[in-house]
Amino acid sequence: MKKLVLTTVCALAVTGAxxxxxxxxWATPFSSITAQTNSTTYSPLLGGGSAxxxxxxxxxxxxxxxxxxxxxxxxxxxxxxxxxxxxxxxxSLLAWNDTQLGATNGTVAGRLTPIAPNTQATVxxxxxxxxxxxxxxxxxxxxxxxxxxxxxLAAAAAGNNAPLQAQLAGQxxxxxxxxxxxxxxxxxxxxxxxxxxxxxxxxxxxxFSLLTPLYLVPVPEPTTLALAGLGGLSxxxxxxxxx
Amino acid sequence: MRTKTxxxxxxxxxxxxxxxxxxxxxxxxxxVGYAAVATPxxxxxxxxxxxxxxxxxxxxxxxxxxxGGNPTLPDGSTVLIWNSGNSSYATFYSDSxxxxxxxxxxxxxxxxxxxxxxxxxxxxxxxxxxxNTFAGTVAxxxxxxxxxxxPxxxxxxxxxxxxxxxxxxxxxxxxTGAGGPNLTLAxxxxxxxxxLIWNSGxxxxxxxxxxxxxxxxxxxxxxxxxVPPAITxxxxxxISPATPFIWTVGL
Numbered sequence: 382m383k384k385l386v387l388t389t390v391c392a393l394a395v396t397g398a399x400x401x402x403x404x405x406x407w408a409t410p411f412s413s414i415t416a417q418t419n420s421t422t423y424s425p426l427l428g429g430g431s432a433x434x435x436x437x438x439x440x441x442x443x444x445x446x447x448x449x450x451x452x453x454x455x456x457x458x459x460x461x462x463x464x465x466x467x468x469x470x471x472x473s474l475l476a477w478n479d480t481q482l483g484a485t486n487g488t489v490a491g492r493l494t495p496i497a498p499n500t501q502a503t504v505x506x507x508x509x510x511x512x513x514x515x516x517x518x519x520x521x522x523x524x525x526x527x528x529x530x531x532x533x534l535a536a537a538a539a540g541n542n543a544p545l546q547a548q549l550a551g552q553x554x555x556x557x558x559x560x561x562x563x564x565x566x567x568x569x570x571x572x573x574x575x576x577x578x579x580x581x582x583x584x585x586x587x588x589f590s591l592l593t594p595l596y597l598v599p600v601p602e603p604t605t606l607a608l609a610g611l612g613g614l615s616x617x618x619x620x621x622x623x624x
Numbered sequence: 625m626r627t628k629t630x631x632x633x634x635x636x637x638x639x640x641x642x643x644x645x646x647x648x649x650x651x652x653x654x655x656v657g658y659a660a661v662a663t664p665x666x667x668x669x670x671x672x673x674x675x676x677x678x679x680x681x682x683x684x685x686x687x688x689x690x691x692g693g694n695p696t697l698p699d700g701s702t703v704l705i706w707n708s709g710n711s712s713y714a715t716f717y718s719d720s721x722x723x724x725x726x727x728x729x730x731x732x733x734x735x736x737x738x739x740x741x742x743x744x745x746x747x748x749x750x751x752x753x754x755x756n757t758f759a760g761t762v763a764x765x766x767x768x769x770x771x772x773x774x775p776x777x778x779x780x781x782x783x784x785x786x787x788x789x790x791x792x793x794x795x796x797x798x799x800t801g802a803g804g805p806n807l808t809l810a811x812x813x814x815x816x817x818x819x820l821i822w823n824s825g826x827x828x829x830x831x832x833x834x835x836x837x838x839x840x841x842x843x844x845x846x847x848x849x850x851v852p853p854a855i856t857x858x859x860x861x862x863i864s865p866a867t868p869f870i871w872t873v874g875l
Contacts, residue, residue, distance in 0.1 A: 408831045408845060488847045498845050500829045569712050571820060577778030578816060578866045587778060
């Protein structure tokens, strides 16, 4: 009997440790994140384009009125070497995990409004544990959730553009990521802030990139593909005639 | 003639003295007062501050003294003191029976009383319904200003107004802070700073941002708001400055 009680207690303790969750403060300071679209430059993560140039407009502002924007906080294991450098590829971004903390564009141009803002929002890592974080943002015409948008982007990156074309149906889509940061989960309320205006000693480097760019998502036009096909066909015909 | 001159001079000096006295009223340098801060629900966390200098050090034993063998604060009440360095709380329990200092921490009786200095906010969870009566001296002398340094951007500081003011956070003379909390851009409060106001009813914070472009000087999470956030006497709140900030409050 004693053994059974001890085993149960140990099992409960282990379960508790395994599922212990930390928290962070999920409320966006009004100046530390300003999202803007770039209507002519393709996303560096999705093929082509540079980090500069092109006409820009703040999300929710005059240029992009009519489009809603969504954001999601992603995380991955912290290497212990400070904030990660720029994420090099879409494939590496898609390997990050979803915290389930989301936001939309606010009524103020460029501003993010957290969904269910909470100074003690639960994250999938334990109090005292540090993880790397990044914010992804996209125009709502790409999809309403990160899982659906990430599936579209993954398919497009693999050469299957049909789902992306069908989703956008000729509209412009925008996608981008913030700078990376890292943050320690907490057990107190308020938790450590995901967004801030500067690095914070002892608790990590929150996201503090001004003007997070959301770039145009490249969608190969069907007409372009048809023209390319016709070109190939004519080459074949030309070759046959010469023979 | 000499007598008449003397009398006239004396009268002139007297009049000048009266005028001078009227122009520069004389105050006592130390203003005493008290504030009643209600914490009516046992087990509920109230975010409060002590806006007076009490005793020698504002120790919890001076704020809530044991009188006639009876504790002022109900035994078993909890005080949470924030550490902005590691974003955590130190927990203390009032214990007039089992602890010589009148206080325990999470490991048992301690030999000292936690300090609750003017300008610091803290949580109090009373063991039974209780109204705190804080009586002491206003820590800021008349005609002077208190300056509190909040040096690290993004760090949450748990504070209280060092002078017992009630009203909008934007009240106060920008240069001296006289007349209110003075949390405006003109008073040096950086745009984009965060204020967290605790709601003991829902055990949650309402988030505000200082924004000089907003008509009220503040936004909430959805954008500009028409009325700035306000505090009551003895109410604590969090400030997370956008850039290093020296908070000036005067009397």
